[in-house]
Amino acid sequence: MRDSSVPVAAAADDREAVEHILGRPLSQVWPAGALAPGSRVTVVGAQDWNGPWQVEFAGTIDAMGAPEHNEHALAANGELLYWVTFDTPQYDNDGDGPYRKAQIWGRYLRTEPEPEA
Secondary structure, eight states: OOOTTSOHHHHHHHHHHHHHHHTSOOOOOOOTTSOOTTOEEEEOOOSSSSOSBSSOEEEEEOTTSOOEEOOSTTSOTTOEEEEEEEEEEEOBTTSOOOEEEEEEEGGGEEEOOOOOO
């Protein structure tokens, strides 16, 4: 499942660019219990500091790469990093951007209920 609003060529270009920067391929092995690709989320602000984004906004878990364990020293035990495609371009709290996709810490994601059919 993938976000149909992003053309296939753009999604492939994104993946290739990120893999080039990281110097490794992105995993496609989805961890058990992780949010599924295509899940609707709201990216929320931090409770203890003014960041990391200027506002809360909607997005979709992207299948470009599977969620990865967050190795940052301040990450919670078992916290995952997710690729999220934003519904509209966003600026981070430092004013950098606009970004249309980013890797987001799990603590900054709130799941949204699936629309009823």
